[in-house]
Amino acid sequence: MSGHGAPVPMQSSLSSGLKGEAHVPGDKSISHRSLILGALSVGETVVTGLLEGEDVLDTARAMRAMGAKVARDADGVWRVHGVGVGGFAEPGQVIDCGNSGTGVRLIMGAMATSPITATFTGDASLNGRPMARVTDPLALFGARAVGRAGGRLPMTIVGAREPVPVRYVVPVPSAQVKSAVLLAGLNAPGQTVVIEREATRDHTERMLAGFGAEISTEVTEEGRVITLTGQPELTPQTIVVPRDPSSAAFPVCAALITEGSDVLVPNIGLNPTRAGLFTTLREMGADLTYENEREEGGEPVADLRARFSPDMQGIEVPPERAASMIDEYPVLSVVAACATGRTVMRGVKELRVKESDRIDAMAAGLRACGVTVEDGEDWWIVEGMGAGGVPGGATCASHLDHRIAMSFLVLGLASRDPVTVDDGGPIATSFPVFEALMAGLGAEMRRV
Ligand SMILES: O=C(O)C1=C[C@@H](OP(=O)(O)O)[C@@H](O)[C@H](O)C1
Numbered sequence: 001m002s003g004h005g006a007p008v009p010m011q012s013s014l015s016s017g018l019k020g021e022a023h024v025p026g027d028k029s030i031s032h033r034s035l036i037l038g039a040l041s042v043g044e045t046v047v048t049g050l051l052e053g054e055d056v057l058d059t060a061r062a063m064r065a066m067g068a069k070v071a072r073d074a075d076g077v078w079r080v081h082g083v084g085v086g087g088f089a090e091p092g093q094v095i096d097c098g099n100s101g102t103g104v105r106l107i108m109g110a111m112a113t114s115p116i117t118a119t120f121t122g123d124a125s126l127n128g129r130p131m132a133r134v135t136d137p138l139a140l141f142g143a144r145a146v147g148r149a150g151g152r153l154p155m156t157i158v159g160a161r162e163p164v165p166v167r168y169v170v171p172v173p174s175a176q177v178k179s180a181v182l183l184a185g186l187n188a189p190g191q192t193v194v195i196e197r198e199a200t201r202d203h204t205e206r207m208l209a210g211f212g213a214e215i216s217t218e219v220t221e222e223g224r225v226i227t228l229t230g231q232p233e234l235t236p237q238t239i240v241v242p243r244d245p246s247s248a249a250f251p252v253c254a255a256l257i258t259e260g261s262d263v264l265v266p267n268i269g270l271n272p273t274r275a276g277l278f279t280t281l282r283e284m285g286a287d288l289t290y291e292n293e294r295e296e297g298g299e300p301v302a303d304l305r306a307r308f309s310p311d312m313q314g315i316e317v318p319p320e321r322a323a324s325m326i327d328e329y330p331v332l333s334v335v336a337a338c339a340t341g342r343t344v345m346r347g348v349k350e351l352r353v354k355e356s357d358r359i360d361a362m363a364a365g366l367r368a369c370g371v372t373v374e375d376g377e378d379w380w381i382v383e384g385m386g387a388g389g390v391p392g393g394a395t396c397a398s399h400l401d402h403r404i405a406m407s408f409l410v411l412g413l414a415s416r417d418p419v420t421v422d423d424g425g426p427i428a429t430s431f432p433v434f435e436a437l438m439a440g441l442g443a444e445m446r447r448v
């Protein structure tokens, strides 16, 4: 829901010996998609391990507002009784997607080819993010969008009465745009084709196939060409949501930079379109190992073991890896500050249109903590200060951005003086148990 109440200032301070197991919550991307695809199926989808963060709960409310039955059993199992492709009801109220770009963009796509009208809003962060990247392709299906200047929320989408299928080359590396187009294509007759030049997370494609849609991906010179046949009947599924690699990043990075640490983060999905951070950390010399590697539900999974790594070196992160670790650059910049030498991150313009401008937000806080950062439109460079070298001692602004808040709290664990964030409230959007989980490992972290 929009607004997360009064700010929750939090502080972390120099810690040592983080130990134990970190059971991070379910994957946020897969959780949103489980609810939306469940709502578009005929019958009951059962979901275990759903992330119960505010972003996903907002999507659950939206699916209810559009006619699906979404319920949580006492044991934490979620049941979604779907209305079928094309079966969404017109919501009687404004759909509030809170802080969630994924929620609003995927839901807009899912309703854009149905003869209903819906109005979307969010919090101050979401209402500042660009929506034309989604409404432009939705217009090709015949949907109309009216929003604020610059294609911002609040925004009303009038769904197409007679949708036509679309062939669309995604102009920015974005799984949200790709997914919005595919979900819109579900209720268009014929074949919708989406082409992405750079591979982004492929959960929508995998899950659509799992729900019984006819979908194929071909890798060509043009990029990944995804072809979906419209108007299928989706079959309800039983889904076990894997644990979120983007959440795992925080205890993993905390252990790498905190003296004497040895932390196990079990059952993490290592889909190659999501695992770029872990590859990068290993290239930097992190003591990060994959234990018990296996396959679950068609996805590679492992238990991650991270140990204090005082000898990490800065590297040049390959730009073609950006999409597979896009949400992890903020916490990578924290590890980079604690490594030796410079870490260069290029091809990351998308970081400027997340919950905050993540390059600006991290650069400002890192500089306040005594770290040298250079940045340009689509790149930034962090000068490492070596293990134990970051002064800290600043208050950093989180800009309504969960990942910025968590990243600075991780930094404080390895800085000489405590690091404060002005508002840890947004952490509940993706990682509601962050505080308790970190405390359980022995991190010095508290509300102030
Ligand atoms: O599709 C998804 O679930 C997501 C895609 C990414 O956004 P973009 O598509 O805007 O890159 C990512 O940053 C976000 O956290 C989740």
Ligand SMILES: C=C(OP(=O)(O)O)C(=O)O
Residues within 6 Å of the ligand: 028, 099, 100, 101, 102, 103, 327, 354, 355, 403, 430
């Ligand atoms: C960018 C993120 O999410 P969203 O775009 O869904 O708000 C994120 O979780 O880091």
